[in-house]
Amino acid sequence: MASSSSQLKQDGLAGRGCVTLDQLGLSLPRDAGSVDFADIKADASFNRVIDESHTSLVVQEQCERAWYLSSGLAQGISTDEQHLLRSLSSYLGGAGSVVHEAIRRVLDAHREKLNPEGRVLKAPAAYNFEQILQSAAERFDFMEGASWDDFFPNGRSDRDHPRFREHLKLKHLLVGSASPAHVALPETSPDHQSFKRYREVLVQALNNWHEIFYLDRDGAFQDDPRHLVPPGGLKAIDPALVLEVEEKNISYAKHDSFEILGLGGLSIPYYEIEVPVARPPVKELIQRGLGARISFRVKAVLDFVYLTFTPAGDPRLVAMDWKTNRLDEFSGKPAIEAQEEHLVQLKHYALYLLQRYRDVFQRFDEEIKRAFGRAHRPLPQLPKELTADMVFLGDAYIAGEGLSAPYRFRPVCAADLDLDTFVQGLRARLAAKAGKFSSIWPPVTQIERWAPSGLAKERCDGCNQAPLCPDAPLHVKEEWPVSASEMLSQLKRPRRTPLL
Numbered sequence: 111m112a113s114s115s116s117q118l119k120q121d122g123l124a125g126r127g128c129v130t131l132d133q134l135g136l137s138l139p140r141d142a143g144s145v146d147f148a149d150i151k152a153d154a155s156f157n158r159v160i161d162e163s164h165t166s167l168v169v170q171e172q173c174e175r176a177w178y179l180s181s182g183l184a185q186g187i188s189t190d191e192q193h194l195l196r197s198l199s200s201y202l203g204g205a206g207s208v209v210h211e212a213i214r215r216v217l218d219a220h221r222e223k224l225n226p227e228g229r230v231l232k233a234p235a236a237y238n239f240e241q242i243l244q245s246a247a248e249r250f251d252f253m254e255g256a257s258w259d260d261f262f263p264n265g266r267s268d269r270d271h272p273r274f275r276e277h278l279k280l281k282h283l284l285v286g287s288a289s290p291a292h293v294a295l296p297e298t299s300p301d302h303q304s305f306k307r308y309r310e311v312l313v314q315a316l317n318n319w320h321e322i323f324y325l326d327r328d329g330a331f332q333d334d335p336r337h338l339v340p341p342g343g344l345k346a347i348d349p350a351l352v353l354e355v356e357e358k359n360i361s362y363a364k365h366d367s368f369e370i371l372g373l374g375g376l377s378i379p380y381y382e383i384e385v386p387v388a389r390p391p392v393k394e395l396i397q398r399g400l401g402a403r404i405s406f407r408v409k410a411v412l413d414f415v416y417l418t419f420t421p422a423g424d425p426r427l428v429a430m431d432w433k434t435n436r437l438d439e440f441s442g443k444p445a446i447e448a449q450e451e452h453l454v455q456l457k458h459y460a461l462y463l464l465q466r467y468r469d470v471f472q473r474f475d476e477e478i479k480r481a482f483g484r485a486h487r488p489l490p491q492l493p494k495e496l497t498a499d500m501v502f503l504g505d506a507y508i509a510g511e512g513l514s515a516p517y518r519f520r521p522v523c524a525a526d527l528d529l530d531t532f533v534q535g536l537r538a539r540l541a542a543k544a545g546k547f548s549s550i551w552p553p554v555t556q557i558e559r560w561a562p563s564g565l566a567k568e569r570c571d572g573c574n575q576a577p578l579c580p581d582a583p584l585h586v587k588e589e590w591p592v593s594a595s596e597m598l599s600q601l602k603r604p605r606r607t608p609l610l
């Protein structure tokens with residue numbers, strides 16, 4: 111890697127930036143007859159090839175075929191089918207997004223936003239937790255009804271119209287059974303009992319979050335030796351030092367960076383990581399004045415980021431992610447696989463925070479001054495830049511009963527996350543992916559190029575893309591007995607003829 115980069119510098123190719131492979135000239139030369147090359151031009155500023163996220167990287171690790179089928183690169187699959195399959199969620203996933211939305215409402219009310227000159231753009235406001243709780247439960251009820259009643263008229267992904275995987279399969283079984291003409295769909299969801307259970311989980315998680323984390327009713331943060339959460343809980347964080355509250359209200363998938371800023375977005379939540387292009391097409395690169403590297407962008411939407419200071423004035427940039435996983439009653443931790451996955455996610459977040467907030471003390475100087483003024487504390491000497499030892503991250507597990515804050519929130523310092531090794535591994539993986547796109551045959555738009563890979567213990571347990579996958583094994587096919595397009599047309603027109 112090092113030698114190819116120095117070679118590039120010698121060749122005068124040390125450009126930087128996000129480029130598509132089309133710009134890189136990798137669709138040239140067309141020496142393989144009438145082969146169709148991947149057309150991966152950016153859609154607005156979003157590009158499915160170079161825009162990654164923790165979730166998309168996990169999918170690729172588990173099965174590259176699954177990533178390919180959801181990427182939009184595959185030909186001959188309608189966008190309706192793709193959207194439908196990509197937006198499938200689980201009941202628990204639906205409950206989790208309702209919880210996140212409710213918490214966001216409390217924190218949005220808490221937050222104060224200043225313009226660069228220190229003028230208040232948005233002041234903290236009161237919130238009514240009971241009302242928020244009630245509307246969260248109502249929204250979940252609505253999701254249940256909408257998911258069952260809706261005929262999936264198009265592939266739109268709307269957060270209030272989730273396509274619950276469980277409902278889809280049930281509908282298919284009912285509608286697509288041996289005598290579909292004689293099937294009547296029930297008027298209400300046959301999974302109503304499961305929804306009732308999840309609604310209880312949801313309400314309890316929200317109450318836990320509010321009581322344990324926001325209000326610190328147990329006084330658990332009084333003795334926090336690292337001073338990450340002030341005594342009194344998240345409520346005691348200075349409103350001006352709240353830096354991010356799930357910044358996905360403006361989707362960067364739909365707008366380019368300038369539009370986001372123009373629309374009042376405060377952050378563009380991704381970090382960049384450069385990888386070299388293997389065997390770069392030097393001539394084409396010189397012609398276009400481009401470097402033989404690709405900047406991948408890894409989206410990192412954190413649930414909550416704030417700045418706080420110890421009593422001695424040392425800064426801490428703290429990030430939290432709300433998790434609704436069930437915790438083991440003995441260890442007080444989630445399942446081992448979930449722990450491992452969450453740790454990887456925290457590493458992505460750490461990279462994002464270090465890249466995004468390197469100049470936090472300059473960029474947020476008005477906010478910092480205001481917070482110290484409000485607390486009647488002298489402003490400490492601020493560091494020149496943010497370093498890993500000042501960044502702390504942790505998942506806050508908010509579901510279930512009977513555990514106090516220290517079990518639910520075990521933050522780690524970014525300096526202890528071995529980020530160098532993580533970046534090295536990530537870069538190698540992304541370089542391998544870029545390499546896949548840069549070799550010409552077979553074209554990346556062909557399914558053969560994306561064999562199922564990385565499946566745990568060589569076993570495929572299915573994925574959202576299974577209806578499109580010719581290699582889905584029998585036990586998965588049984589769950590998804592028709593193709594996505596057939597399923598789509600059946601679900602558009604379910605038969606409601608009563609049983610004879």
Ligand code: SF4
Pocket residue numbers: 173175176179562563570571572573574575576579581582583586
């Ligand atoms: S069904 Fe299995 S093999 Fe096919 S894409 Fe999904 S995980 Fe991969």
